[in-house]
Amino acid sequence: xxxxxxxxxxxxxxxxxxxxxxxxxxxxxxxxxxxxxxxxxxxxxxxxxxxxxxxxxxxxxxxxxxxxxxxxxxxxxxxxxxxxxxxxxxxxxxxxxxxxxxxxxxxxxxxxxxxxxxxxxxxxxxxxxxxxxxxxxxxxxxxxxxxxxxxxxxxxxxxxxxxxxxxxxxxxxxxxxxxxxxxxxxxxxxxxxxxxxxxxxxxxxxxxxxxxxxxxxxxxxxxxxxxxxxxxxxxxxxxxxxxxxxxxxxxxxxxxxxxxxxxxxxxxxxxxxxxxxxxxxxxxxxxxxxxxxxxxxxxxxxxxxxxxxxxxxxxxxxxxxxxxxxxxxxxxxxxxxxxxxxxxxxxxxxxxxxxxxxxxxxxxx
Amino acid sequence: xxxxxxxxxxxxxxxxxxxxxxxxxxxxxxxxxxxxxxxxxxxxxxxxxxxxxxxxxxxxxxxxxxxxxxxxxxxxxxxxxxxxxxxxxxxxxxxxxxxxxxxxxxxxxxxxxxxxxxxxxxxxxxxxxxxxxxxxxxxxxxxxxxxxxxxxxxxxxxxxxxxxxxxxxxxxxxxxxxxxxxxxxxxxxxxxxxxxxxxxxxxxxxxxxxxxxxxxxxxxxxxxxxxxxxxxxxxxxxxxxxxxxxxxxxxxxxxxxxxxxxxxxxxxxxxxxxxxxxxxxxxxxxxxxxxxxxxxxxxxxxxxxxxxxxxxxxxxxxxxxxxxxxxxxxxxxxxxxxxxxxxxxxxxxxxxxxxxxxxxxxxxx
Numbered sequence: 001x002x003x004x005x006x007x008x009x010x011x012x013x014x015x016x017x018x019x020x021x022x023x024x025x026x027x028x029x030x031x032x033x034x035x036x037x038x039x040x041x042x043x044x045x046x047x048x049x050x051x052x053x054x055x056x057x058x059x060x061x062x063x064x065x066x067x068x069x070x071x072x073x074x075x076x077x078x079x080x081x082x083x084x085x086x087x088x089x090x091x092x093x094x095x096x097x098x099x100x101x102x103x104x105x106x107x108x109x110x111x112x113x114x115x116x117x118x119x120x121x122x123x124x125x126x127x128x129x130x131x132x133x134x135x136x137x138x139x140x141x142x143x144x145x146x147x148x149x150x151x152x153x154x155x156x157x158x159x160x161x162x163x164x165x166x167x168x169x170x171x172x173x174x175x176x177x178x179x180x181x182x183x184x185x186x187x188x189x190x191x192x193x194x195x196x197x198x199x200x201x202x203x204x205x206x207x208x209x210x211x212x213x214x215x216x217x218x219x220x221x222x223x224x225x226x227x228x229x230x231x232x233x234x235x236x237x238x239x240x241x242x243x244x245x246x247x248x249x250x251x252x253x254x255x256x257x258x259x260x261x262x263x264x265x266x267x268x269x270x271x272x273x274x275x276x277x278x279x280x281x282x283x284x285x286x287x288x289x290x291x292x293x294x295x296x297x298x299x300x301x302x303x304x305x306x307x308x309x310x311x312x313x314x315x316x317x318x319x320x321x322x323x324x325x326x327x328x329x330x331x332x333x334x335x336x337x338x339x340x341x342x343x344x345x346x347x348x349x350x351x352x353x354x355x356x357x358x359x360x361x362x363x364x365x
Numbered sequence: 366x367x368x369x370x371x372x373x374x375x376x377x378x379x380x381x382x383x384x385x386x387x388x389x390x391x392x393x394x395x396x397x398x399x400x401x402x403x404x405x406x407x408x409x410x411x412x413x414x415x416x417x418x419x420x421x422x423x424x425x426x427x428x429x430x431x432x433x434x435x436x437x438x439x440x441x442x443x444x445x446x447x448x449x450x451x452x453x454x455x456x457x458x459x460x461x462x463x464x465x466x467x468x469x470x471x472x473x474x475x476x477x478x479x480x481x482x483x484x485x486x487x488x489x490x491x492x493x494x495x496x497x498x499x500x501x502x503x504x505x506x507x508x509x510x511x512x513x514x515x516x517x518x519x520x521x522x523x524x525x526x527x528x529x530x531x532x533x534x535x536x537x538x539x540x541x542x543x544x545x546x547x548x549x550x551x552x553x554x555x556x557x558x559x560x561x562x563x564x565x566x567x568x569x570x571x572x573x574x575x576x577x578x579x580x581x582x583x584x585x586x587x588x589x590x591x592x593x594x595x596x597x598x599x600x601x602x603x604x605x606x607x608x609x610x611x612x613x614x615x616x617x618x619x620x621x622x623x624x625x626x627x628x629x630x631x632x633x634x635x636x637x638x639x640x641x642x643x644x645x646x647x648x649x650x651x652x653x654x655x656x657x658x659x660x661x662x663x664x665x666x667x668x669x670x671x672x673x674x675x676x677x678x679x680x681x682x683x684x685x686x687x688x689x690x691x692x693x694x695x696x697x698x699x700x701x702x703x704x705x706x707x708x709x710x711x712x713x714x715x716x717x718x719x720x721x722x723x724x725x726x727x728x729x730x
Contacts, residue, residue, distance in 0.1 A: 082447060093518035096690060121486075124513065124524045148489065153458035159489045160525065325461060 010231040015163045025170040027056045036127045038100040041065035044115040045106040046075040108134035109141040116147030120162035130167040135185025138169040139226035144234040183305040184269025192229045198343035246345035249337040250276030256322040260314040273306030283338040310363040316356035375596040390535040392421045401492045403465040406430035409480040410471040411440040473499035474506040481512030485527035495532040500550025503534040504591035509599040549634025551669040557594045563708035611710035614702040615641030621687040625679045638671030648703040675728040681721035
């Protein structure tokens with residue numbers, strides 16, 4: 001199966017932007033036609049992605065910008081902090097980049113989050129373009145305008161809501177993605193089914209093998225449908241005051257796993273995969289969904305080669321403690337995204353004992 | 366003369382906010398009625414202002430918020446940087462401040478800029494209230510939503526456009542303002558005349574002695590009219606793409622003086638005062654204004670006890686060099702705000718030789 005060019009529009013009033021999805025995009029001039037023209041383009045990438053794709057992107061951008069610079073940052077979540085961000089600011093300032101400079105974020109979620117936040121802050125805001133190179137970034141972090149860096153006291157604590165002008169989701173770059181990261185991306189793809197689209201959940205179940213085999217047409221549909229759902233949710237609630245919370249299905253449990261093990265031990269998508277199983281269990285225990293739904297979700301997460309059991313070293317009380325300091329908690333109350341019906345999610349609180357039971361039911365002995 | 370409560374609305378669509386202007390405001394409960402209610406209020410102030418006003422503000426806020434914290438930062442432009450900002454983030458995170466936390470910026474421009482930027486970034490945005498304690502902050506930095514910190518390579522380079530929910534301009538707090546800072550604030554008040562309101566310029570000339578004597582009614586009118594003009598300009602052009610540039614009358618020259626001498630040597634308002642004389646001269650040399658306008662502006666700036674001559678140690682070529690790296694320059698072209706008619710400003714470029722002549726005409730031998 002081939003994959004033509006697909007497009008999703010993120011509709012945010014005066015800050016609409018297109019997501020282009022297809023093969024062979026990053027080296028094609030017409031891909032960038034809807035990026036702002038300007039004197040200087042800065043390709044911000046990391047040491048892993050730079051040797052693979054940076055030259056191709058930079059050479060293509062030279063047809064659109066008078067000057068193209070590259071800034072290569074260290075790779076890894078542990079570098080998503082002020083020190084690395086400042087490296088980028090220093091490069092921009094020392095190269096006399098002005099307010100018309102366009103930043104191109106070429107990388108996964110970490111590069112996207114940092115470059116987006118840098119774009120939000122540099123001279124109080126310059127335009128930026130996302131070129132996500134992981135499935136996770138293509139379906140999740142490149143849509144919705146959440147940018148951030150980590151603080152030693154909490155993940156993503158310092159950031160901004162800031163929208164890109166264009167997102168380029170090139171399916172070819174997923175060819176070089178490690179299997180483990182492909183699976184982590186599929187966790188977020190799976191998420192969109194139960195929270196918003198029962199048919200999409202069935203489609204994922206039917207096409208999971210093709211997705212794992214990196215079939216371009218299957219990936220194109222998965223990315224497109226995921227972006228459509230996320231774009232719809234974000235369009236309703238850009239600043240995360242209500243509906244947008246449903247995108248965090250599996251994330252309350254998942255964040256506790258990530259924080260409890262130390263960030264980087266499990267990939268974000270792995271923690272979300274396991275977290276979705278727990279959140280499905282919670283939905284069932286609250287009487288919202290039948291027990292069969294938990295089995296269905298667990299099987300799908302497992303087929304995607306993601307963990308379905310929490311790590312043995314994290315106790316239920318430790319989860320509760322970590323969840324209470326999550327930035328989505330309000331006045332100490334933990335808010336859980338639950339499935340209320342296939343394709344519809346809601347936010348609930350739950351008694352600590354019930355949450356502990358749920359965790360223990362899905363934790364390795 | 367007494368001063369009743371005056372109010373100016375900054376009209377920015379869904380982000381309207383009121384500026385309250387009057388005496389005795391900071392200790393009155395009703396002042397804060399239009400601030401967001403919420404669990405935690407954090408009064409962010411500095412070591413100079415804290416002993417004078419922090420307790421009064423904090424005690425008043427206790428009637429509105431369940432918890433009121435104080436964070437006292439070091440005083441001075443040299444602390445408007447990431448290190449100080451991070452002190453604030455650490456205080457917020459270690460005290461488990463959530464997304465409903467309201468930050469109250471109690472201080473001058475530095476506290477306002479840093480607290481506003483912290484509010485813009487903390488958990489991707491929490492509400493904040495400005496309580497400006499200098500005349501400069503009351504008429505300038507508290508209106509318009511510009512927040513920032515400095516970078517070693519440039520002033521205000523890292524920041525955001527982020528609007529407060531409420532601004533409280535209490536004229537009583539100006540009683541403790543040093544004379545030099547009162548004059549610096551008057552520079553920005555004077556600015557609003559030539560760029561937007563010829564009658565206001567005449568009013569300032571007629572009432573300058575009362576302003577210098579800190580007459581409350583005169584100050585109230587000066588603050589109100591300044592905020593009205595700035596609010597009108599910002600309402601037309603929130604993101605500084607066009608009209609808003611006129612607020613920088615005198616600032617292109619002024620920033621060069623500040624940067625050339627090292628920040629802190631001259632106060633910002635002092636540099637702007639002298640810069641306005643130079644910008645008036647430029648307007649005359651470009652044939653836009655009569656020579657008498659330059660004399661009129663120079664006399665008024667001088668009466669406000671502000672410098673009217675540039676520092677002897679800065680040469681015209683050095684000004685030009687510094688102006689070219691200002692973040693308002695575009696592709697190396699320096700953009701000057703000039704007066705085209707009394708009460709109307711525009712943006713022009715000018716030949717280097719002419720600019721050098723202008724600088725030399727107003728520089729101490």
